[in-house]
Amino acid sequence: MTLDSYMQELGRAARTASRRLAASTTAERNGALHAIAGALDGARERIAVANAEDLARGRERGLDPALLDRLELTPARIDAMLAGLGEVAALPDPVGAISDLASRPSGIRVGRMRVPLGVIGIIYESRPNVTVDAAALCLKAGNASILRGGSEALASNTAIAGAIAEGLRAMALPAGTVQVVDTADRAAVSALVRMEGYVDVVVPRGGKGLIERVLADARVPVLKHLHGVCHVYIDAAADLAMAHAIAVNAKTQRYGTCNTMETLLVDAAVADSVLPGLGEAYREAGVELRGCKRSCALLPGIRPATEADWSEEYLAPVLAVRVVDDYEGALAHIARYGSGHTEAIVTADHGRAMRFLREVDASSVMVNASTRFADGHEYGLGAEIGISTDKLHARGPVGLEGLTSQKWIVLGEGHLRS
């Protein structure tokens, strides 16, 4: 069988399964999530063997240690997968909710019903636990999913897929509900993102290389996360102790996450009060600073920033620092260099706080809080399939609701258009 006909077969099976899922009950879908957890629990040994295979092959190929770490399925990570399934099962079912049902002058009643999207393609990299997490969210929201993990995790993902299939069988849900692409052929990704008739949306989860490859090929809509160049702006009216604490937390609480601050903006009016202390805190934390001229004057010895630094997503203990003339200067800097992910202001001025919320164009805008809060769990979504930096459909952390759509429903009693 050619790759193309293999992928078409997956697509067809997923579309058929999605019709069955659209007719499924909450209890069936939750039952399947629990059954999958049970099957995974029973397949621990098989999964461990497969994972050891992937790890051995990865070491042979000289994969770097960080990648090998992400690839490894320790017993604790399998426990976490099982717990995750239970958490998703416990979330409220978004499907079927009817809102805004109202009578119209013509006499018809019109409202909106939340329904599954249909078929979701997930493309991800080395972590095999994504196979379970993504499948669980798609299933809970009534969608069929086609999962394409990294080739380095193929054996692990195939073992996990076996357990998922067992759980689905136990609840008499079709095998097409969750399908793992079981070829290492990279062309599978291009095929997946071009199956307009079968796939309703593709969610790439991974580095920029992956996402750009997907965007270049995609004919189906893509829910994507591109960059996270997040700012904290310390306003002239900020509580400086609060500003210090937020600026430290937003950078140092974790370095590799997309909601970590990458550029600190400081109002010129308070720069000399706040920057020296912050410089000290960052030095102690081992954060390298790259500053504008005025920052360098206040923080002797730091490296001058280049133009490229203002657009950089370091994902590392590196921070760009810029002193801005005023509030307008901060907004202009964010409009020019921000990636539309998460932006925060520290201020005690109510008007400027409100303007920041309204006018700054980002998926999350924050007042007096650390950018690190931009996260599905922190926002109460329960779990997230990813964080979208797109403006259409779902923006920011995408939970179950982002995996659904709303259709219009019309209730008449023989009404005719005149």
Place this chain on the structure above:
Amino acid sequence: MTLDSYMQELGRAARTASRRLAASTTAERNGALHAIAGALDGARERIAVANAEDLARGRERGLDPALLDRLELTPARIDAMLAGLGEVAALPDPVGAISDLASRPSGIRVGRMRVPLGVIGIIYESRPNVTVDAAALCLKAGNASILRGGSEALASNTAIAGAIAEGLRAMALPAGTVQVVDTADRAAVSALVRMEGYVDVVVPRGGKGLIERVLADARVPVLKHLHGVCHVYIDAAADLAMAHAIAVNAKTQRYGTCNTMETLLVDAAVADSVLPGLGEAYREAGVELRGCKRSCALLPGIRPATEADWSEEYLAPVLAVRVVDDYEGALAHIARYGSGHTEAIVTADHGRAMRFLREVDASSVMVNASTRFADGHEYGLGAEIGISTDKLHARGPVGLEGLTSQKWIVLGEGHLRS
């Protein structure tokens, strides 16, 4: 100036204007809508001259009469444009609304704020009144717009653009708020749909050729309307008088609209009771029928349908008719041949009505009502930019809300992530 640098300039101006619009008040935007109406009213003569030019050139080129009719701006059509501006100004402002603001266990308060999308590209065909209608909806929702009309309407659109610019100036809004592409070069469309940095979404309004051209080139998200292959299914438990009336209305109330029924499905149990009377009604209305074997047996003399008929969007007094074995047969037919636009069931059976609403995958699903109701005005949206057959973002009739996005807002008091 090359086409590319001209388009880039429009994009840059639109992006800058969108920042100003994000900071604008409801009163400013409504004031601009009224000022544009005033300016158009004062420019009637100039617009008439430009329109006469377009019409003369169109006649020279041998445009067909239907196209020439759509191109013509009669005084009544200009009145309708002015009235439309007033109606849009009177709609509630969607921008700035905050929903679901709730406290989280961490202490932060999290909610969502409705905000403009940013910059919207509209690509349309011969009707110059779309220039005003589309600009008005974009502006009301706080978006900058770049409008690309048909080359046959270039003089008319340029004259209208002059009046819009005058209205914007009167309210001190930037000229980049509404820009009309003033070149007949078709490459402008390809450039517009690839300006990812400047354009947030493109809405093509026109025939399938236009939409397919846009999809082939697009790098920015597209809100599109593809096909309208709408069904009415007369269930075994239908009130047959109601079914007759709805089936006639859904087909004959208007032929050229996307929400017109194109295939009638009739349950075998009631086919012989309902089809002969319907055949008579369609014959009187001049509707040509194309039937499955069983329909042909009940309606002697009608043309047999081919496989292609089940997927056809006739947009004409032609109707495909199929007798299905049962409810499941109707759902299977719709799943296979429907275009996801609007689907209706006529039934007195509550369970089947509810299943139809839940399981049929379309932007509008209806019980006991004519498909012709699928329309922004009928749904209470006030006005629509189009009807989307996509599942992401806005589905079905797209009004002001579909031209906005929701961002997350976080209110803290110095909260840190731990």
